[in-house]
Amino acid sequence: MRVRVWGAGIVALASLGIGLAIVLSLAGNAATATPRWPWLLDELRQHPWWSVGVFALLAIVAGGIAARLQIRPPEALNDPLPPAPVTVPDWFVDRAQTRTAATAVCRRRRAVGITTSLSGAGGFGKTTLAAAVCARWRVRWRFRSRMFPALRPRIFSVTIGRDVRGRAAVAAKVAEVTRFITGNTTEFDDPALAGAHLGRLLDKRSRTLLVLDDVWEAEQLDPFLTGGRRCVRLVTTRNPALLPPAAKRIPVDQMSRDQAKAVLTWNLPPLPEPLVDALLKSTGRWALLLRLTNRLISEQRAAGADPTATAQRILHQLRGNGPAAVDDAATVWNLDDPRLRNQAVKASIEAATTLLPPGGQDRFTELGIFAEDESIPITAVALLWQASGQLAEDQTRTLCRNLERLSLLTLDPRNGGTISLHDVIRDYLRGHLGSTALAVLITSVVNAGQVLIMTKTSGVVEVSTLHRTRRSSCHTVMPA
Numbered sequence: 001m002r003v004r005v006w007g008a009g010i011v012a013l014a015s016l017g018i019g020l021a022i023v024l025s026l027a028g029n030a031a032t033a034t035p036r037w038p039w040l041l042d043e044l045r046q047h048p049w050w051s052v053g054v055f056a057l058l059a060i061v062a063g064g065i066a067a068r069l070q071i072r073p074p075e076a077l078n079d080p081l082p083p084a085p086v087t088v089p090d091w092f093v094d095r096a097q098t099r100t101a102a103t104a105v106c107r108r109r110r111a112v113g114i115t116t117s118l119s120g121a122g123g124f125g126k127t128t129l130a131a132a133v134c135a136r137w138r139v140r141w142r143f144r145s146r147m148f149p150a151l152r153p154r155i156f157s158v159t160i161g162r163d164v165r166g167r168a169a170v171a172a173k174v175a176e177v178t179r180f181i182t183g184n185t186t187e188f189d190d191p192a193l194a195g196a197h198l199g200r201l202l203d204k205r206s207r208t209l210l211v212l213d214d215v216w217e218a219e220q221l222d223p224f225l226t227g228g229r230r231c232v233r234l235v236t237t238r239n240p241a242l243l244p245p246a247a248k249r250i251p252v253d254q255m256s257r258d259q260a261k262a263v264l265t266w267n268l269p270p271l272p273e274p275l276v277d278a279l280l281k282s283t284g285r286w287a288l289l290l291r292l293t294n295r296l297i298s299e300q301r302a303a304g305a306d307p308t309a310t311a312q313r314i315l316h317q318l319r320g321n322g323p324a325a326v327d328d329a330a331t332v333w334n335l336d337d338p339r340l341r342n343q344a345v346k347a348s349i350e351a352a353t354t355l356l357p358p359g360g361q362d363r364f365t366e367l368g369i370f371a372e373d374e375s376i377p378i379t380a381v382a383l384l385w386q387a388s389g390q391l392a393e394d395q396t397r398t399l400c401r402n403l404e405r406l407s408l409l410t411l412d413p414r415n416g417g418t419i420s421l422h423d424v425i426r427d428y429l430r431g432h433l434g435s436t437a438l439a440v441l442i443t444s445v446v447n448a449g450q451v452l453i454m455t456k457t458s459g460v461v462e463v464s465t466l467h468r469t470r471r472s473s474c475h476t477v478m479p480a
Contacts, residue, residue: 097129105139158173181208255285275311
């Protein structure tokens with residue numbers, strides 16, 4: 001590398017010397033008896049020192065270009081053709097996170113992570129936002145290919161998924177990505193060695209944007225972060241804790257009112273404003289739920305139904321049965337495919353809950369008994385889960401941490417720890433429970449609190465603490 005740089009420097013100095021020699025010779029001839037030189041040469045004769053500056057600047061520019069050509073790696077001729085640029089759905093509404101991510105990938109060489117906020121689960125539009133980032137002209141030009149500058153930019157999108165687990169599976173995925181980008185077929189059993197091999201190959205190539213979609217665990221991401229100093233990684237994940245410390249973290253949560261309205265009413269005739277407001281509230285401005293509602297209204301309208309009446313019926317279903325009311329009950333979804341999974345509310349949530357330890361799904365569903373917009377003390381959750389699943393308080397805190405890691409709830413460690421649920425998640429849980437199960441759970445937690453208070457006889461302070469816990473539970477629990 002240094003030899004190449006020195007070679008470029010020598011070329012620049014030689015160019016500068018030649019330019020100076022020419023200009024100085026012209027300046028010397030200015031003293032001759034020739035009254036006028038032909039064309040541009042006469043201008044050089046009249047302004048010799050300006051000419052020196054111009055030629056010096058040109059020499060410096062030429063030297064810089066020569067140095068860049070020496071340092072920049074050649075485009076690998078045997079690499080597979082980069083994939084065609086991604087397309088963004090017509091219903092997509094641009095968001096601030098798209099612009100932020102585009103700026104980040106164009107300016108940074110470290111990993112850039114698009115993550116859900118801690119108050120939500122899947123379905124907030126991370127994958128679609130990543131596609132929109134890749135489709136931006138600024139990003140396409142930044143990662144342009146020399147052979148196909150704007151038509152085929154060096155942007156590669158790869159879905160990791162929940163099912164890539166264990167050393168062998170991760171190593172195989174890295175090898176697959178290596179073949180996809182470089183055509184190299186070398187395979188390793190060790191994910192770290194596979195990642196290092198991919199990094200070395202990327203070091204020999206020009207700027208590359210690698211989109212790693214649907215990453216769940218750190219073991220899936222780590223091999224892709226080795227080497228590749230001209231490679232930017234754009235990561236979508238529900239688990240922001242797995243991102244490297246230097247990554248740019250961009251939380252993706254519910255849409256703004258205007259954005260949500262645009263998605264909800266896309267390609268529909270005008271709907272009554274109060275009805276639109278009610279639907280926005282019932283969907284929680286959740287991108288997935290908004291799109292499903294819009295599609296359901298559009299399908300019914302195509303069959304001759306009145307859009308307003310259809311929207312009112314869907315609103316009633318959402319209020320009565322929760323977000324899963326817009327799902328197709330006859331469809332079985334592949335939870336390991338994010339593009340299929342994001343076509344149903346139930347599938348999107350269950351993609352995370354099925355990764356919980358045994359009994360974790362039931363305990364998570366039971367959180368639907370708590371009121372909306374409440375910070376729920378973990379002591380109250382422990383009281384509930386002790387009654388329903390015989391979980392101790394430390395087990396309750398561990399499960400809450402796992403739920404936070406999957407972006408199913410928000411965990412605040414202050415004041416003994418509290419959790420909160422996104423409104424859409426809570427509505428889904430309540431719809432999944434049903435009124436009968438809600439009533440049984442509320443009764444069990446209140447009864448459990450009474451038993452605990454009756455068994456404590458060691459002093460006023462302990463009884464007061466238990467009373468505060470019980471009051472917190474009763475304040476937070478919403479009757480069915």
